[in-house]
Amino acid sequence: MRTPLVAANWKMNGSREFAEHFFADLDLEGVTSDVVVCPPFPYLPLVAQVAKDKGSIWVGGQNMSQEPVGAFTGEVSASMLLDWNARYVIVGHSERRSLYAETNELVAKKFVAAQLAGLIPILCVGETLEEREEGRTLEVVTAQIAAISDLIDTNAWKDAVVAYEPIWAIGTGKTATPEEAQSVHQFIRAQLGNIGAEVQILYGGSVKSANAGALFAQADIDGALVGGASLDAKEFAAICHAAI
Numbered sequence: 001m002r003t004p005l006v007a008a009n010w011k012m013n014g015s016r017e018f019a020e021h022f023f024a025d026l027d028l029e030g031v032t033s034d035v036v037v038c039p040p041f042p043y044l045p046l047v048a049q050v051a052k053d054k055g056s057i058w059v060g061g062q063n064m065s066q067e068p069v070g071a072f073t074g075e076v077s078a079s080m081l082l083d084w085n086a087r088y089v090i091v092g093h094s095e096r097r098s099l100y101a102e103t104n105e106l107v108a109k110k111f112v113a114a115q116l117a118g119l120i121p122i123l124c125v126g127e128t129l130e131e132r133e134e135g136r137t138l139e140v141v142t143a144q145i146a147a148i149s150d151l152i153d154t155n156a157w158k159d160a161v162v163a164y165e166p167i168w169a170i171g172t173g174k175t176a177t178p179e180e181a182q183s184v185h186q187f188i189r190a191q192l193g194n195i196g197a198e199v200q201i202l203y204g205g206s207v208k209s210a211n212a213g214a215l216f217a218q219a220d221i222d223g224a225l226v227g228g229a230s231l232d233a234k235e236f237a238a239i240c241h242a243a244i
């Protein structure tokens with residue numbers, strides 16, 4: 001059985017005051033899914049404290065360096081995330097791929113470095129609108145997964161999460177239909193080999209409380225990576241409640 005997981009990606013949003021109010025308003029009473037909050041790095045200590053006090057959330061990083069230590073100005077290592085009790089780290093988010101030129105190969109190195117350090121990578125994969133219209137969705141996702149599979153033992157997928165995030169659906173208000181998302185999730189699971197049945201595969205792209213239930217009802221959708229809607233404590237809690 002795969003436990004559902006709902007992950008909040010705050011991106012570069014919020015403030016100390018916002019974070020304090022967010023957790024004061026966040027009511028996860030009765031939620032049975034795993035919940036992870038990935039704040040901007042400066043707010044990791046605050047989220048770590050809430051995780052310790054409330055016990056109902058996990059801490060996650062939004063990105064990390066593939067390097068363990070050294071002269072890499074502006075970067076954050078896996079061990080630094082672990083210092084704040086992070087359990088998860090997002091790797092290969094489409095904004096990192098498109099705005100910071102992260103390639104499949106670099107993302108694969110980050111994935112391996114995260115696992116080596118004891119973090120669970122949340123690997124983001126997904127196609128652009130152009131790639132979808134050209135009928136290349138499965139080809140793109142296959143290459144993104146293969147870059148990792150080339151570096152790891154198949155069993156290592158068990159200690160990872162995959163998030164299918166069609167880029168045309170991120171922050172646009174457009175969502176893949178539950179059936180469209182399900183068919184890509186099923187395909188991704190098959191790409192992960194024998195261990196695929198055990199891997200949590202999340203959907204991401206304009207998930208909100210109004211569409212979460214229909215997405216989570218799909219056989220291969222195990223939860224969501226949530227951007228915009230994770231900035232509203234009530235909305236985010238409603239999404240977590242829908243993940244059963």
Ligand code: PEP
Binds near residue numbers: 205
């Ligand atoms: C994301 O950034 O991973 C994401 C899915 O964003 P949004 O929910 O805003 O589309």
